[in-house]
Amino acid sequence: MAGGAFVGDGGGRSYEGGVTVFVLFTCVAAAMGGLLFGYDLGISGGVTSMESFLKKFFPSVFHKMKNETHQNQYCKFDSQLLTLFTSCLYIAALVASFLASTVTRKFGRKISMFVAGLVFLLGSILNGVANNITLLIIGRLLLGVGVGFANQSVPVYLAEMAPTKIRGALNMGFQMAITIGILVAGLVNFGTAKIKGGFGWRISLALAAVPSLLMTLAAIFLPDTPNSILERGHPEKAKKMLKKIRGTNNVDDEFQDLLDATEAAKNVDNQWTNITQPRYRPQLVICFLIPFFQQLTGINVIMFYAPVLFKTLGFGDEASLMSTVITGSVNVVSTLVSIFTVDKFGRRILFLEGGTQMMICQVAIGVMIAMKFGLSGEGSFTKHEANWILFLICAYVAAFAWSWGPLGWLVPSEICPLEIRSAGQAINVSVNMLFTFIIGQVFLSMLCHLKFGLFFFFAGFVLIMTIFITVFLPETKNVPIEEMNRVWKAHWFWGKYIPDEAVIGRQV
Numbered sequence: 196m197a198g199g200a201f202v203g204d205g206g207g208r209s210y211e212g213g214v215t216v217f218v219l220f221t222c223v224a225a226a227m228g229g230l231l232f233g234y235d236l237g238i239s240g241g242v243t244s245m246e247s248f249l250k251k252f253f254p255s256v257f258h259k260m261k262n263e264t265h266q267n268q269y270c271k272f273d274s275q276l277l278t279l280f281t282s283c284l285y286i287a288a289l290v291a292s293f294l295a296s297t298v299t300r301k302f303g304r305k306i307s308m309f310v311a312g313l314v315f316l317l318g319s320i321l322n323g324v325a326n327n328i329t330l331l332i333i334g335r336l337l338l339g340v341g342v343g344f345a346n347q348s349v350p351v352y353l354a355e356m357a358p359t360k361i362r363g364a365l366n367m368g369f370q371m372a373i374t375i376g377i378l379v380a381g382l383v384n385f386g387t388a389k390i391k392g393g394f395g396w397r398i399s400l401a402l403a404a405v406p407s408l409l410m411t412l413a414a415i416f417l418p419d420t421p422n423s424i425l426e427r428g429h430p431e432k433a434k435k436m437l438k439k440i441r442g443t444n445n446v447d448d449e450f451q452d453l454l455d456a457t458e459a460a461k462n463v464d465n466q467w468t469n470i471t472q473p474r475y476r477p478q479l480v481i482c483f484l485i486p487f488f489q490q491l492t493g494i495n496v497i498m499f500y501a502p503v504l505f506k507t508l509g510f511g512d513e514a515s516l517m518s519t520v521i522t523g524s525v526n527v528v529s530t531l532v533s534i535f536t537v538d539k540f541g542r543r544i545l546f547l548e549g550g551t552q553m554m555i556c557q558v559a560i561g562v563m564i565a566m567k568f569g570l571s572g573e574g575s576f577t578k579h580e581a582n583w584i585l586f587l588i589c590a591y592v593a594a595f596a597w598s599w600g601p602l603g604w605l606v607p608s609e610i611c612p613l614e615i616r617s618a619g620q621a622i623n624v625s626v627n628m629l630f631t632f633i634i635g636q637v638f639l640s641m642l643c644h645l646k647f648g649l650f651f652f653f654a655g656f657v658l659i660m661t662i663f664i665t666v667f668l669p670e671t672k673n674v675p676i677e678e679m680n681r682v683w684k685a686h687w688f689w690g691k692y693i694p695d696e697a698v699i700g701r702q703v
Contacts, residue, residue, distance in 0.1 A: 214358055215442040219365075222356055224413040226368030228308055228349035230406035231315050232342050233376020237523060238399050239281045241384030247393030252328050253277050276328070282635030283332055287339025288346065289628040295347035296621035300466070303419040303427065304355070307348035312411030315341025316404055323401025338403065339628075345410065346624045350608035351616060355420035356440060359675045363537035363605055367530065370601035374530045376406060378523035385520055421450075422613060425457045452677040453613075460614035470615045470622075474697055477689040481668065482607045482619045486627035488660035489603035490634055492553060493653030494595045497522070497588060518585055525589045529596035541672040542602055543664060549598020550661035554654045556591035560584060561650030570646060599660075603627070609671060610679050612697075 242248050249257040256277055299307045318337030325331040349369050357365035383402055387395030418436060425433035433453070437446045463469045470479055533545060563584060567576055576584060604623075611619035641649050669686045671679065684693040 214361060215440060217442075218356055218358070218440040221417055221440070222353055222365040222368055224417055225308065225349055225352050225356070226365075226372045227406065227409050227413055228311060228345035229369040229372030230376040230379075231311065231338075231345050231403075231410060233373035234380045234403055234406050235284065235338055235342065235376075236373070237377035237380025237519070238384060238403065239284075241381065241388070241519060242396045242399050243277060243281060245384075245388055245396050248396040249277075250393075252280070252331060278636045278638065278640075280328075280331060280335060282632045284335045284339035284342065285628040285632035285635060287336040288343035289625045289632065291340040291343025292347045292621045292624035292628065295344040295624075296466075296617045298344070299348050299351065299423075299620075300426065300617040303423045304348045304352040305414050305417050305419050307344045308352070308417070309411060309414035311341045311344035311348065312407045312409075312414055313341075314338075314344065315407035316411065319401060319403035319407055322403070323397050325400075334400075341407065343624060343628065346604075346627070347617075347620055350604045350623075351620050352417075352420055354605075354608040354676055355422045358441065360673060361538055362609060362676065363542070363672060364534045366605045366608060367534045367537060367601040369604055370596075371527070371530045371534060374523070374526040374596060374600070378520070378527050381520040381523040385517060422453060422456070422616075425453055426460060426613065430454070449675070452675065456613040456677045459612065463614040466615050466618040470618045473692050474694055475611075475615055476692045477683045477686070478611045478615065478619055479622070481610060482622045483626055484660075484663065485603055485607055486623050487630055488656065488663070489599050490627060490630035491653065491656040491660070492595055492599050493557065493634075493650070493656075494592070494600065497592060518588075521585065522589055522592050525592050526596045526600075529593040530601060532593075533597035533601045536597070537601070537605070538672055541670045542606060543668060543670050545598045546602055546664040546668070547661060549594040550657050550664065552594035553591050553599075554657040554661070556587045556594065557650045557654035557657065560587050560591070561647045561654070563587075564650065565647040568647065606668070606671065609676055610683075612680065613677065 243253075246257060253276060295307050295310075298310065314337055318334045318339075318341060321330055321334030321337065325334055350366060353366040353369060354362060380399070383399050387398045389395070390398070418439075421433040421437040421440070424436055434446065434450050437450055437453070438444055441449070469475065537545060563580065567580065607623035608620060638649075641652075645652060667688060669682045669689070671682055674682055678698075680693055680698045683689045684695075684698050
């Protein structure tokens with residue numbers, strides 16, 4: 196019997212087959228790659244607020260924090276060396292993502308995930324035993340290579356394995372793993388900060404080995420995607436895998452679309468040259484601007500500098516770490532909201548609501564800090580005011596967690612045709628890592644110089660990106676990944692770039 200297909204409500208065809216236990220298991224296992232990124236995001240900020248860590252590796256920051264009686268709260272953690280420790284990882288991830296793009300395309304998605312876990316494991320060991328700043332930075336760079344490989348391969352793997360109708364939810368498993376990693380890191384920091392003897396930071400850093408081991412083991416046992424198997428020249432094996440993950444033998448139409456996409460990919464000599472062609476203009480622009488905007492929401496300054504930020508705002512040592520745990524919990528719960536709504540309401544509505552909520556929260560936080568600290572940076576919050584700041588930060592984190600957080604990984608991974616998919620994801624990861632590095636490196640200096648205006652700075656960018664989504668991003672829910680050009684062709688602006696022959700599956 197020939198495989199059947201019909202037009203779905205997202206504008207693309209819906210293939211036969213259901214959601215199988217096998218595909219759910221593989222997607223959950225693969226999504227653990229997000230734990231690497233999440234744990235590191237959460238752990239680094241907590242460690243850099245621990246006095247024993249600062250005293251050993253950044254004594255100038257420690258003495259400045261301890262000796263100044265009338266402190267400018269905005270500037271007490273301002274140190275380029277301290278921010279380099281946090282942000283050097285992202286430069287390594289940027290560079291690694293380009294190498295990972297080639298590995299992912301030539302050898303498969305699971306090989307890249309295996310490399311990610313292995314290199315991250317080595318980096319976590321070095322960080323745990325480091326006794327000087329050089330070894331610490333080398334360990335961070337290795338962690339960055341692991342993050343680059345994981346962030347390149349996992350979202351693509353999830354997008355290719357997931358059935359169209361729940362692709363958004365399964366792909367968001369990656370973001371869910373990131374948020375769980377952040378929360379676990381916050382709990383670990385809260386516990387290790389209480390350890391007597393000043394070695395709690397070593398445990399925090401060394402425990403990064405746990406998610407890396409999980410990633411490595413998962414990669415060994417996971418199957419590769421039908422798209423990747425077909426791309427490497429094994430059609431029978433690819434079709435067999437497609438039948439297994441869809442739970443039906445009736446996959447002819449979907450497999451034919453995969454074959455068409457693979458044939459198109461074979462005509463591409465160089466995916467990097469190809470992605471610059473006019474017919475791929477919408478994918479190139481979106482794969483660049485989505486991660487660019489994601490970082491300029493300001494979320495990572497909240498996530499990996501949260502303990503430092505809360506300390507700056509007058510929270511005590513333990514209170515600042517506990518506040519980080521609270522925001523991490525909000526992050527996890529709010530990501531669940533996106534998982535259950537993204538395939539029902541679509542991507543655009545989550546982007547627009549989340550952007551509006553983030554902007555309101557950032558302006559409110561900026562106003563409260565301005566009223567209390569002014570330009571001098573001297574002052575402190577009352578308990579009531581501190582609770583309001585915590586509430587606003589949690590509301591901001593929640594908005595990000597059901598919008599720009601998961602969608603920043605989902606949308607770029609699902610919009611690119613096979614022939615440029617690895618390149619598109621490499622651009623997504625590299626731009627994300629580049630601006631994570633830049634924001635991470637300059638945040639403490641920006642806080643020192645822009646003061647409360649820093650929150651208005653990020654709020655302005657959230658306004659710009661919300662307008663961009665409104666005008667330029669079409670809805671992609673319920674559209675098969677190999678038929679995404681249908682969406683671009685129908686768009687008022689991008690349609691002129693898409694030739695008719697680029698639309699796969701026109702005959703239904």
